[in-house]
Amino acid sequence: MRTANPALSDKVFQGYTTATEKMTLSGTVNKSLILIFIVFMAGAFTWDLVFPEGQNALPLIPIWLYATIFGALIVAVILVLKKELAPYLAPAYAILEGCALGIISAFFEITYPGIVVDAITGTVGVFVALLLVYKSGFIKVTENFKLGVVAATGGIFLIYLVDIVMGFFGNSISFIHEGSLIGIGFSVIVIIIAALNLVLDFDFIERGVERGAPKFMEWYAAFGLLVTIVWLYIEMLRLLAKTRSR
Template identity: 25%
Template sequence: MAGNPLINSMTKKQGQGDPRFGRFGAGGQAQQSQQQAYGQPQYGQQAYGQQSQPQYGQAQYGQQAYGQPQYTDYSAPTYSEPTYSEPIPAGERLTMNDVLVKTAINLGLVVAGAVVAWYVPVLMILGLLGGLVLGLVNSFKQKVSPVLVMAYALMEGMMLGGLSAIVNLRYPGTAIQAVLATIVVAGVTLALFANGKIRTTPKLNKIFMIGALSYLGYGLVSMLTAGLFGFSLNSMSIGGIPLGLPIALIAVAMATYSLLIDYTTTAEAVDAGLPQSESWRLAFGLTASLVWLYVEILRVLMYLASIFSND
């Protein structure tokens, strides 16, 4: 399958291969026999000044035995020049096309689930609960399961389809706008990453983790106040602007950075030559980030529609 030139350029500057595998073939391999050094006595000959002839199969002290290589001429192989072809890990090595195909399968399942739930919005509850459970299982499962990853994508699609149908019923057109905006943001982020314009950094990763945990805490508190007191923190207004709007904008930025982390992880995994099965884990991460990005963009559009419609 031909590679995507945009995505293949993601690993262009990271080297042509994994140095762990070295150069396969005869590099650094000791020869079966070596040429005798100048002045070295051969079998059947007596060295200059020696008083006795060595017996067959024996070598005197300081004398080279027949056919035995000289230790002084032997150079130890370096790390990049193995003495023999090192074994390749079981299974084929990961490629960008593997990740692309698995991600496309997951997104296809997301769309399929969304179409069904669009006409049966009550399936949103099943998708929400199922997606939450499967998301946790796939995140902490040591060995990736393609079936569970695809089931997660289907559940997330059902959640998105029901949510989009409800929002679009009140604010027509917001669902398709959210889809288009998600495609644009994901595509622009990928293009900038592929051209080296944006990169993740340890400092930004730390800020992202703090922001994600804070956002999770905010969501839990908002759900608690809605359940106990009948109002959500998102409905509070500051200067006529719902508090949920700036929060949603920040969440869009975090979801975009999460997508950037996934791009980086994918490029590094391909460069490291991980097993092909890891493509499902990478596809799971990309799917989760895209779903998160879509939900937050949909929220932003919903708040903007409510402001301009004076709801």
């Protein structure tokens, strides 16, 4: 069982099939909702720091908050290596990721007022649509389907990595950032691939329940799903920003 999400790979459940307390679907859903709520509250906190007097005031970007981005990355790496700590590290990741998203969202909101609400609405809409599609069986999660999504996700990761490296030398891959038709088309493709990763995540969680994974894996699976949702939200922000810049 492959998934493009590095937190939700086939090897995750190996060695955890003899647990007394089993992972359940309802438990995973509850943990996912808890993490999403934490992200929202942490994001609202940093949003208020950026706009202390309301959105009509001069925006402030606290420098120390940038550390939350790297903190979230460090916690995520530790969590992938030490899955047993998921009940403790998953909420910590949600707090740090929420703070980071609050900053990122504020940057976009400063330039394009109202874009955050549109991005949240779009992300929720895509999530619900893909969940319904998955539950209806319209999309069959075959091995070829998984391989295709994994390959596409890896290709996007490499493009972004090259862009980051080029940024150190004052250059960039223009279509990643520009609002041209090519740039918009690229963002649409990335959003589609992120959405398809949701399908793989749903399948992964369902199979984990079937395999009798231990209870703490509910937190880990919820963390993995959150990673994809955050990616989808950020790409939604980028697409809306490109369309508004035209």
